[in-house]
Amino acid sequence: MCEILASRRIGAYHSLTFVAPELAERTEPGQFVSVAVGASGALLRRPFSVFAVSKHGPWAGTVEIVFDAVGNGTRWLAERTKHDVVDIVGPLGRPFPLPQKPVGCLLVGGGYGAAPLLYLAQRLQKNGTRTDMVVGAATSERVFNAIEAKRLSASVHFTTEDGSLGRHGVVTDVLDEVLENSGAEVIYACGPMPMLAAVARVARRRRVPCQVAVEEAMACGVGVCWTCVLPYRRKDGPANLRACVEGPVFNAARIAWDAIGQPLAAAPDDELTP
Amino acid sequence: MIMVDPGTLRADKVRLTVDLGPLELANPIVTASGCFGSGQEMHRFYDVSALGAVVVKSLTLEPRLGLPTPRMVETSSGMLNAIGLQNPGIDRWLAEDLPWLQAHGVPTIVSIAGKTIADYRHLAERLRGAEGVIAIEANISCPNVEDRNTVFACKEASTRDAIAQVTRACSVPVFAKLTPDVTDIAAIAAAAHAGGATGVSVINTLLGMAIDADTARPCLGAVTGGLSGPAIKPVALRAVHQIHQALPDLPIIGMGGVFTVTDVVEFLLAGASAVAIGTANFANPLAAFELLAELPRWMADHGYARVTELRGALQVPGGAPAGGTIT
Numbered sequence: 001m002c003e004i005l006a007s008r009r010i011g012a013y014h015s016l017t018f019v020a021p022e023l024a025e026r027t028e029p030g031q032f033v034s035v036a037v038g039a040s041g042a043l044l045r046r047p048f049s050v051f052a053v054s055k056h057g058p059w060a061g062t063v064e065i066v067f068d069a070v071g072n073g074t075r076w077l078a079e080r081t082k083h084d085v086v087d088i089v090g091p092l093g094r095p096f097p098l099p100q101k102p103v104g105c106l107l108v109g110g111g112y113g114a115a116p117l118l119y120l121a122q123r124l125q126k127n128g129t130r131t132d133m134v135v136g137a138a139t140s141e142r143v144f145n146a147i148e149a150k151r152l153s154a155s156v157h158f159t160t161e162d163g164s165l166g167r168h169g170v171v172t173d174v175l176d177e178v179l180e181n182s183g184a185e186v187i188y189a190c191g192p193m194p195m196l197a198a199v200a201r202v203a204r205r206r207r208v209p210c211q212v213a214v215e216e217a218m219a220c221g222v223g224v225c226w227t228c229v230l231p232y233r234r235k236d237g238p239a240n241l242r243a244c245v246e247g248p249v250f251n252a253a254r255i256a257w258d259a260i261g262q263p264l265a266a267a268p269d270d271e272l273t274p
Numbered sequence: 275m276i277m278v279d280p281g282t283l284r285a286d287k288v289r290l291t292v293d294l295g296p297l298e299l300a301n302p303i304v305t306a307s308g309c310f311g312s313g314q315e316m317h318r319f320y321d322v323s324a325l326g327a328v329v330v331k332s333l334t335l336e337p338r339l340g341l342p343t344p345r346m347v348e349t350s351s352g353m354l355n356a357i358g359l360q361n362p363g364i365d366r367w368l369a370e371d372l373p374w375l376q377a378h379g380v381p382t383i384v385s386i387a388g389k390t391i392a393d394y395r396h397l398a399e400r401l402r403g404a405e406g407v408i409a410i411e412a413n414i415s416c417p418n419v420e421d422r423n424t425v426f427a428c429k430e431a432s433t434r435d436a437i438a439q440v441t442r443a444c445s446v447p448v449f450a451k452l453t454p455d456v457t458d459i460a461a462i463a464a465a466a467h468a469g470g471a472t473g474v475s476v477i478n479t480l481l482g483m484a485i486d487a488d489t490a491r492p493c494l495g496a497v498t499g500g501l502s503g504p505a506i507k508p509v510a511l512r513a514v515h516q517i518h519q520a521l522p523d524l525p526i527i528g529m530g531g532v533f534t535v536t537d538v539v540e541f542l543l544a545g546a547s548a549v550a551i552g553t554a555n556f557a558n559p560l561a562a563f564e565l566l567a568e569l570p571r572w573m574a575d576h577g578y579a580r581v582t583e584l585r586g587a588l589q590v591p592g593g594a595p596a597g598g599t600i601t
Contacts, residue, residue: 220556224311226357227346
């Protein structure tokens with residue numbers, strides 16, 4: 001159980017900061033927490049990647065999440081105010097693997113998917129790593145925290161689908177150019193699945209290692225329900241890996257992007273079994 | 275992460291031990307298959323050996339990759355899932371997962387699922403002599419490919435035959451996991467008993483579906499899926515009650531939307547000897563452990579010294595005929 005320290009809007013999104021010293025101590029960039037929203041009438045927890053962590057200060061340790069209030073659960077959460085108490089489980093999942101040596105990193109975020117990348121940028125900056133960012137969204141108010149992105153990166157490139165901020169288009173329209181200009185040798189990406197698939201294609205073409213944090217519908221978040229799987233090319237053959245425990249961060253080159261949501265040839269009779 | 279000391283449970287004076295035929299469990303709280311992973315995942319939250327038993331996710335002869343996503347959608351007071359029995363296959367499970375359960379002293383019930391009657395025999399043979407396996411749960415809520423994909427547990431004959439294969443091939447107690455999507459679940463339970471089952475596990479999920487009106491598409495990749503959660507509890511209680519009325523001596527592991535300690539008690543009153551926790555584990559990783567802690571307190575408060583006193587203790591005013599209610 002964690003007390004809410006702050007509830008605020010960030011552009012089109014909502015942010016909640018919790019007093020959670022243990023979580024703050026242990027949560028790495030890319031990991032997520034799951035929050036009970038039972039009072040909203042929803043049965044299952046909602047997973048949120050962590051945007052910011054503060055280990056010190058007057059509150060001993062805080063953790064901040066960002067979300068789009070689109071469903072019953074997230075709308076209920078957005079209505080919570082300071083001093084309300086919520087039930088949080090975490091940290092969950094595997095964090096972004098950090099480069100062994102300080103090579104330039106390009107961080108590509110779509111919508112509120114930019115939030116965990118800002119936490120990552122902070123961590124990389126501490127390691128003396130140059131970070132550049134590409135932040136995209138449908139509209140300018142859905143570009144997450146432009147100011148923070150600018151503060152944490154050597155360069156930031158915005159793209160919007162309506163042209164209201166930065167380049168008119170999507171993140172992959174500027175990737176080649178930014179990769180060349182920044183000299184980045186690693187890509188980290190978080191955002192909607194179609195965006196991640198597109199970033200992965202660019203990374204593959206340019207032979208740049210790429211780590212993506214995926215978003216999948218999950219019931220449990222702790223590895224027991226097997227609902228949040230992603231088709232993955234393991235060395236020993238195809239596998240469906242759980243986004244909650246084997247992910248949410250994956251090597252983009254090993255995700256079988258074309259197989260997501262497709263019936264698996266290896267098990268032709270599967271559609272018959274509930 | 276919160277760790278709870280299971281030692282606090284043992285301070286209570288109430289007796290939680292239950293017998294399901296020859297199978298004795300330290301307490302009636304078990305996990306529902308497919309809702310507790312391999313057991314290891316939950317061990318970071320609490321000592322899972324404290325549970326009456328862990329029922330592992332259904333195993334098949336060959337590894338299965340399962341169904342495409344989306345595999346889950348939340349519904350009113352419940353959720354639908356269509357996983358497609360993704361599992362590593364019985365051999366890899368025996369080699370990789372069972373040793374962990376054994377080493378941690380987890381009473382293990384193995385759920386097996388087949389496509390043919392013979393699959394059930396082969397699966398049971400593989401489990402012969404496997405240490406730490408205290409019982410087999412035959413998940414017969416699966417399509418029988420030799421019978422136009424009719425679910426085994428939808429017919430008395432295929433229920434009896436599949437269960438008989440398992441009971442002949444192994445020496446541990448066998449429980450038949452039944453689907454509620456049948457006309458007369460007590461008759462199916464009787465068929466399982468005739469096949470040599472020690473008892474039955476009821477209920478599996480109900481087949482359901484959800485549709486996204488905006489996109490005019492099904493919410494699940496597999497179109498249909500299994501409904502679980504509080505939405506199905508009344509159906510589950512009814513099934514347990516009907517079976518217990520028809521076969522009072524048949525041990526029942528009751529399940530279906532158990533979230534609270536009174537849910538546990540209600541299943542026991544309806545005739546279950548043990549109660550499985552399923553979807554609640556998803557909503558709260560500590561669910562089974564908390565229920566195990568709350569049950570003795572509830573019993574003490576209500577004057578029950580032994581959990582067995584609750585079994586089938588349902589009081590039906592006027593002695594209304596079981597299962598024969600006209601609505």
